[in-house]
Amino acid sequence: MAELQPGAKAPDFTLPVGRDQKVSLNDYLGQKNVVLSFHVFDFTGNEEAG
Amino acid sequence: MDTHHSHRVFAQQCGGVSYPLLSDFEPKGQVAKAYGVYNENQGTALRSTFVIDKNGVVRHSKVYPAGTIPDPDEILAEVKKLG
Numbered sequence: 478m479a480e481l482q483p484g485a486k487a488p489d490f491t492l493p494v495g496r497d498q499k500v501s502l503n504d505y506l507g508q509k510n511v512v513l514s515f516h517v518f519d520f521t522g523n524e525e526a527g
Numbered sequence: 528m529d530t531h532h533s534h535r536v537f538a539q540q541c542g543g544v545s546y547p548l549l550s551d552f553e554p555k556g557q558v559a560k561a562y563g564v565y566n567e568n569q570g571t572a573l574r575s576t577f578v579i580d581k582n583g584v585v586r587h588s589k590v591y592p593a594g595t596i597p598d599p600d601e602i603l604a605e606v607k608k609l610g
Contacts, residue, residue, distance in 0.1 A: 479563050480562060480563040480564050480573070480575055480577075480588050480589075480590050481562050481563050481577065481585050481588055482585065482588060483584075483585050483586050483587055483588060484584065484585065485584070485585045486583060486584060486585070487562075487577065487579040487583050487584065487585050488558070488561040488562065489583070490557075490558045490561065492549040492550060492551060492558065493549070493550060494547045494548065494549060498547075500547050500549060502579070502583065503583075505581070506581065506582070506583050507581055507582075508581060509581065510578065510579065510580050510581060510606050510609045511577075511578070511579040512576065512577070512578055512579075512602055512606060513562070513576065513577040513578075513579060514575075514576045514577075514597065515551075515559055515562070515564055515572040515573065515574060515575045515576070516572070516574050517571045517572060517574070
């Protein structure tokens with residue numbers, strides 16, 4: 478499996494932030510560039526957008 | 528661990544902009560799979576970074592070897608290219 482390459486459409490996603498909030502990639506569409514970073518904390522997969 | 532420090536440094540270099548920390552856990556690894564960075568054998572995501580423009584198009588992607596820290600300057604340079 479290879480990571481998405483430049484030119485590919487970034488798949489939208491909705492994920493929880495803490496307990497009560499959710500964030501979607503589409504929240505930023507048309508407004509901000511997004512840096513999506515994957516890294517592993519313990520045994521979960523986490524991402525950050527900024 | 529080093530990831531906390533590297534992301535704090537990165538956020539500061541972005542002008543102190545805070546960023547949301549998301550959990551890709553339910554369903555496990557679904558977003559990592561969508562981006563092609565899920566390691567099925569280990570049940571973890573590959574350490575990787577994607578720069579996505581305002582049209583939702585991937586403009587830069589990089590997978591990092593385990594134990595390495597993404598270079599914030601490299602990512603910032605990619606973001607600056609987008610304007």
